[in-house]
Amino acid sequence: MTIDTSTKVVPHNDTLFTQLHDGEAVLLHLETHAYYGLNETAARIWQLLSDGLTLGEVCCQLQSEFDVGDAEILQYVVAFAEELSTTKLVELSC
Amino acid sequence: MPRIVIELTNRCNLSCQHCFSGRHGGNTDLPLAILDHVLAEAGLLGFDFIAFTGGDPTVYRHFADALARTSQAGFQFGMVTNGQNFKMVYPVLLEHRDHLNVVTFSVDGATESSHDKLRGKNSFRRVMQAASICMFKDIPFSINMVVTRNNQHEVAELAELAAHLGSRGVRFGHLMHSPITTADGQDLSSEERKRVEAEIADLQRNSAIAIAMGPGYFTDSLFPCAPLQMQEVNVDCHGNLTKCCHLSGHGSPKTQRDVIGNLAEITFGEAYRRLVAENDVFRETKMRHHASGQFDETDYFPCWYCSRYYSKLDWLRSTEPNVWQLALR
Ligand code: SF4
Numbered sequence: 196m197t198i199d200t201s202t203k204v205v206p207h208n209d210t211l212f213t214q215l216h217d218g219e220a221v222l223l224h225l226e227t228h229a230y231y232g233l234n235e236t237a238a239r240i241w242q243l244l245s246d247g248l249t250l251g252e253v254c255c256q257l258q259s260e261f262d263v264g265d266a267e268i269l270q271y272v273v274a275f276a277e278e279l280s281t282t283k284l285v286e287l288s289c
Numbered sequence: 290m291p292r293i294v295i296e297l298t299n300r301c302n303l304s305c306q307h308c309f310s311g312r313h314g315g316n317t318d319l320p321l322a323i324l325d326h327v328l329a330e331a332g333l334l335g336f337d338f339i340a341f342t343g344g345d346p347t348v349y350r351h352f353a354d355a356l357a358r359t360s361q362a363g364f365q366f367g368m369v370t371n372g373q374n375f376k377m378v379y380p381v382l383l384e385h386r387d388h389l390n391v392v393t394f395s396v397d398g399a400t401e402s403s404h405d406k407l408r409g410k411n412s413f414r415r416v417m418q419a420a421s422i423c424m425f426k427d428i429p430f431s432i433n434m435v436v437t438r439n440n441q442h443e444v445a446e447l448a449e450l451a452a453h454l455g456s457r458g459v460r461f462g463h464l465m466h467s468p469i470t471t472a473d474g475q476d477l478s479s480e481e482r483k484r485v486e487a488e489i490a491d492l493q494r495n496s497a498i499a500i501a502m503g504p505g506y507f508t509d510s511l512f513p514c515a516p517l518q519m520q521e522v523n524v525d526c527h528g529n530l531t532k533c534c535h536l537s538g539h540g541s542p543k544t545q546r547d548v549i550g551n552l553a554e555i556t557f558g559e560a561y562r563r564l565v566a567e568n569d570v571f572r573e574t575k576m577r578h579h580a581s582g583q584f585d586e587t588d589y590f591p592c593w594y595c596s597r598y599y600s601k602l603d604w605l606r607s608t609e610p611n612v613w614q615l616a617l618r
């Protein structure tokens with residue numbers, strides 16, 4: 196599936212998300228045991244994706260929160276979604 | 290490493306099916322003064338490691354204080370926890386990272402369904418979250434699994450799960466007897482225990498991580514565990530120095546012969562001296578029993594021998610007939 200700004204990223208039912216005190220977070224898939232540490236920005240993206248926002252909406256939101264350029268943020272968010280999808284921590288939908 | 294097991298509290302945030310009620314149904318927290326007392330004297334007797342247990346140690350009212358005092362006194366420490374509060378308490382552990390040896394999570398099955406059947410809904414998810422925090426924050430951890438009828442087929446799967454998660458190892462242990470688990474049919478017969486032990490021995494040879502069997506397995510050795518070799522002593526949440534954490538709290542209040550003395554009344558040194566004397570008597574008695582040919586099948590499971598020695602088996606008289614009643618003779 197092609198990932199674009201209209202793609203939604205849905206956490207897999209077996210993915211455990213743990214928000215940590217310092218803003219970081221960690222993901223663990225109960226079946227595959229895939230594991231992923233999230234820095235503060237990635238943890239924020241995860242929250243926005245979990246709220247049901249599309250990748251495009253996540254990018255807009257992040258731009259309003261952080262001082263980063265359009266292209267740069269889209270590249271980051273798409274790469275993040277692809278990596279999570281490869282490890283089955285999320286499912287992608289249109 | 291000679292160690293002291295300290296039960297910080299008998300309160301718990303779970304109510305596991307295989308837990309005898311005194312452990313999670315209590316409301317007692319160890320007075321901090323007793324902890325200070327132990328920390329001040331134990332080093333002089335060669336102890337350098339404190340293992341915190343409960344109940345669940347993380348619900349102890351003075352948890353942060355206890356860790357700070359333990360590190361400050363120069364001890365290494367570890368704790369056994371069900372992992373349910375780990376997300377809240379891990380920052381405190383990180384503060385004492387230099388003194389933290391290992392966190393041990395109780396995981397009673399390789400799958401959500403078998404673990405949750407014993408420990409309650411969502412408990413597997415929370416303990417897995419705890420393990421993932423350890424992976425991310427580089428906190429050393431290991432896993433304990435109590436083998437029951439319910440999860441006996443999952444030992445290899447659990448070892449694999451532990452290896453995936455980056456656990457240092459797994460320690461399997463037999464279920465400590467109780468009227469509840471017997472009534473619930475969770476006990477394994479001696480033959481079933483031996484079958485599981487053989488499987489664990491096989492895993493020990495082939496697993497990528499350290500696999501151990503806790504005391505209580507079938508053995509010819511008369512003194513196979515740390516408490517019987519005076520390498521481990523137990524302090525319960527009432528401040529009693531007792532023979533062993535496996536026996537602590539078992540049996541009726543009238544049969545607490547394993548309680549050596551209360552640390553609010555005598556010094557740790559005096560309690561330890563009494564324990565050494567008591568252990569000498571225990572060892573002589575056990576050797577005599579063995580030499581006289583009085584051992585039966587249950588005696589080769591050392592925790593059963595101890596349970597009978599310390600008169601903790603009266604409840605077995607009123608249960609449905611079962612294999613372990615042999616120990617009543
Ligand atoms: S976590 Fe341990 S102490 Fe608490 S109820 Fe379960 S077995 Fe008992």
Ligand code: SF4
Nearest residue numbers: 504514533591592595
């Ligand atoms: S109950 Fe006895 S055999 Fe079992 S661990 Fe304790 S001291 Fe050792």
